[in-house]
Amino acid sequence: MFSKEEIMTGLDKMIKNPVCELKFETNFQLLVAVVLSAQCTDKRVNMVTDELFKTHNKPEDFVNIPLEELEEKIHSCGFYHNKALAIKSLSYDIIEKFGGEVPGDFDKLTKLRGVGRKTANVVLSEGFKQDAFAVDTHVLKVSNRLGIVKTKNADECEFKLKKFFPKNKWSRLHYQMVLFGRYICKAQKPDCKNCVFNTKCKESRI
Numbered sequence: 001m002f003s004k005e006e007i008m009t010g011l012d013k014m015i016k017n018p019v020c021e022l023k024f025e026t027n028f029q030l031l032v033a034v035v036l037s038a039q040c041t042d043k044r045v046n047m048v049t050d051e052l053f054k055t056h057n058k059p060e061d062f063v064n065i066p067l068e069e070l071e072e073k074i075h076s077c078g079f080y081h082n083k084a085l086a087i088k089s090l091s092y093d094i095i096e097k098f099g100g101e102v103p104g105d106f107d108k109l110t111k112l113r114g115v116g117r118k119t120a121n122v123v124l125s126e127g128f129k130q131d132a133f134a135v136d137t138h139v140l141k142v143s144n145r146l147g148i149v150k151t152k153n154a155d156e157c158e159f160k161l162k163k164f165f166p167k168n169k170w171s172r173l174h175y176q177m178v179l180f181g182r183y184i185c186k187a188q189k190p191d192c193k194n195c196v197f198n199t200k201c202k203e204s205r206i
């Protein structure tokens with residue numbers, strides 16, 4: 001098993017500038033983009049939101065747009081019916097309950113439709129610059145491969161990661177693990193030759 005220092009040093013070498021690849025200008029746009037990103041690539045979400053946010057970028061816009069029209073606009077992100085319902089519902093609640101502003105609070109965020117732990121943590125981390133550790137499929141996969149956790153459960157993984165790593169590194173590590181999992185430690189064909197963990201990693205395919 002790797003120590004936390006080995007993992008942080010290794011990720012710093014491979015992923016020097018971890019950044020969120022979703023494009024947004026406001027916390028509300030970030031929230032919508034993260035909801036759209038479920039089971040979808042950030043690249044596709046950016047293509048959709050590039051157009052969508054030209055005309056619809058505030059909660060009022062999404063309350064007022066007919067469901068079918070929104071479904072049409074976000075169709076290519078997949079699960080468009082549920083995502084459209086979630087975006088309309090969370091927009092309504094943000095206006096009714098939070099004065100039109102996305103709340104910077106985990107419990108309030110997760111009460112919004114379509115917002116689970118991962119989405120709330122991304123919004124808190126990226127939008128509000130709070131220490132948060134969002135666990136998506138990449139973070140879950142990488143955490144298992146590096147032997148930090150042994151679970152398929154994202155919540156369990158999040159709690160373990162938060163105990164394992166220092167709090168002030170959570171957000172950085174989240175993006176490093178996402179990008180590492182996306183471009184190097186890929187699901188089907190991990191690029192173990194170019195991975196600094198390859199001599200000790202039990203999952204190495206070299």
Ligand code: SF4
Pocket residue numbers: 145146184185186190191192195196197198199201202203204205
């Ligand atoms: S050696 Fe391969 S499987 Fe192990 S962490 Fe690196 S890329 Fe992933």
